[in-house]
Amino acid sequence: MTTVTHADGAGPAGGRDDAARPAVVPYASPAAAAGPEHVEEPVAYDAILLAGFGGPEGQDDVIPFLRNVTRGRGIPDERLEEVAHHYRHFGGVSPINEHNRQLRAALQAELDARGLDLPVYWGNRNWAPYLEEAVREAADAGDTRLIAIATSAYSSFSSCRQYREDFARVLEATGLGESVTIDKVRPFFDHPGFVHAFVAGVRDAVLDLTTGEDAVPVDAVRVLFATHSIPTADARRSGPADLNERLGHGDGGSYAAQHRAVAAYVVEQVTAATGLEPGWDLVYQSRSGPPSQPWLEPDVNDRIAELPGEGVRAVVIVPLGFVSDHMEVMWDLDEEAMETAAEHGLRAVRTPTPGVDPVYVSGLVDLVLERVHGTPTAERPAVTELGPWFDVCRPGCCENVRAGFKPAAAGLAP
Numbered sequence: 001m002t003t004v005t006h007a008d009g010a011g012p013a014g015g016r017d018d019a020a021r022p023a024v025v026p027y028a029s030p031a032a033a034a035g036p037e038h039v040e041e042p043v044a045y046d047a048i049l050l051a052g053f054g055g056p057e058g059q060d061d062v063i064p065f066l067r068n069v070t071r072g073r074g075i076p077d078e079r080l081e082e083v084a085h086h087y088r089h090f091g092g093v094s095p096i097n098e099h100n101r102q103l104r105a106a107l108q109a110e111l112d113a114r115g116l117d118l119p120v121y122w123g124n125r126n127w128a129p130y131l132e133e134a135v136r137e138a139a140d141a142g143d144t145r146l147i148a149i150a151t152s153a154y155s156s157f158s159s160c161r162q163y164r165e166d167f168a169r170v171l172e173a174t175g176l177g178e179s180v181t182i183d184k185v186r187p188f189f190d191h192p193g194f195v196h197a198f199v200a201g202v203r204d205a206v207l208d209l210t211t212g213e214d215a216v217p218v219d220a221v222r223v224l225f226a227t228h229s230i231p232t233a234d235a236r237r238s239g240p241a242d243l244n245e246r247l248g249h250g251d252g253g254s255y256a257a258q259h260r261a262v263a264a265y266v267v268e269q270v271t272a273a274t275g276l277e278p279g280w281d282l283v284y285q286s287r288s289g290p291p292s293q294p295w296l297e298p299d300v301n302d303r304i305a306e307l308p309g310e311g312v313r314a315v316v317i318v319p320l321g322f323v324s325d326h327m328e329v330m331w332d333l334d335e336e337a338m339e340t341a342a343e344h345g346l347r348a349v350r351t352p353t354p355g356v357d358p359v360y361v362s363g364l365v366d367l368v369l370e371r372v373h374g375t376p377t378a379e380r381p382a383v384t385e386l387g388p389w390f391d392v393c394r395p396g397c398c399e400n401v402r403a404g405f406k407p408a409a410a411g412l413a414p
């Protein structure tokens with residue numbers, strides 16, 4: 001390799017000493033790296049497709065729902081019964097469908113208030129109303145160019161690709177593949193609308209714990225950012241493979257990197273607002289699968305158990321990986337992690353999820369409008385240096401090595 005020095009300040013190096021710079025591609029935001037995975041063409045979408053996970057709404061729904069979730073994965077019935085127990089504890093009802101009904105209404109109200117004529121269709125991956133019904137309903141109304149919002153903010157098989165594979169499956173199953181297109185807004189983990197509720201929640205929790213009669217000093221407060229654990233094999237393949245390699249994301253891949261970046265931002269904002277600087281960790285929850293299969297660690301409960309030995313007296317649990325207070329939050333955090341904290345003599349606060357926070361809802365509409373208007377990267381808000389993330393996933397992005405290749409919509413053709 002030849003090094004050219006532009007001593008006169010002209011030329012591509014702008015007068016800086018090229019020889020002194022490391023021979024790696026300088027890091028730029030993935031979307032800024034341009035290419036066809038970033039869209040600046042305006043698209044006249046007909047409607048929004050709100051794509052949810054789905055959840056049971058009564059005791060009789062629980063086992064059929066769990067069979068849907070685990071379809072094709074050969075999860076034994078004993079494991080299903082174990083998880084069913086979490087749902088049974090709450091009358092067999094997950095609040096997730098009700099959350100999505102409310103989110104749909106809030107989105108529609110925000111769109112109407114802004115004078116935007118975009119209907120919102122809602123369908124789930126694993127329970128009624130199914131994505132199939134939503135897509136058929138849209139097509140029947142003549143709405144064929146759909147922009148999807150999945151209720152999941154990060155990159156990984158479970159949080160992005162699985163939704164896209166389901167879109168492809170539904171287009172095939174309904175025979176609408178020729179007439180209907182489904183695109184998807186970018187993973188929005190670092191959109192200011194998504195992070196807003198987390199910043200407010202951590203700020204309030206840290207202020208509460210460190211003031212008043214039973215105040216705890218800030219260095220005895222630990223903030224635990226909790227997200228769904230996933231197999232390390234999935235995590236390593238989350239986001240574009242070349243990016244993981246280039247940025248040295250390691251076993252956690254883009255999935256963990258995105259969470260770390262948002263967590264660091266949240267703590268920075270809390271420090272800026274309060275002058276308090278609590279320590280924090282990224283922790284994982286809701287692991288399943290055989291013990292022999294490595295998943296992301298540490299588990300939230302294991303980390304909590306270590307904290308008293310480090311002088312910690314209060315813990316703030318932040319459900320950073322989730323958009324609403326569904327079963328993973330209600331059971332794994334509010335029941336299990338809270339109990340672990342109590343057993344270890346720690347005070348504990350669980351902060352809110354975005355839910356239908358107006359700032360979040362308005363941010364989701366902004367994410368849709370980015371694609372409607374073909375907004376340039378520089379004008380797409382992102383609070384971490386990782387983003388704004390790709391609009392359109394690359395071939396192989398977040399592929400599941402365990403389940404094997406399946407076609408996915410809303411991505412570059414392979």
Ligand SMILES: CC1=C(CCC(=O)O)c2cc3nc(cc4[nH]c(cc5[nH]c(cc1n2)c(C)c5CCC(=O)O)c(CCC(=O)O)c4C)C(CCC(=O)O)=C3C
Pocket residue numbers: 053054055056066069070073083094095096151152153156158159228229230231287288289321322326327328
């Ligand atoms: C990353 C991620 C999110 C966040 C992104 C997003 O929000 O989409 C998420 C959300 C959710 N996960 C949910 C429920 C379940 N997830 C399961 C299983 C799994 N999740 C995984 C990952 C994730 N899951 C993985 C890697 C598995 C193992 C299966 C495999 O090998 O790939 C199982 C099967 C039983 C079990 O194995 O525990 C259930 C019942 C509910 C509904 C809650 C409710 O009803 O209120 C929600 C929102």
Ligand SMILES: [Fe+2]
Pocket residue numbers: 158228
């Ligand atoms: Fe899950």
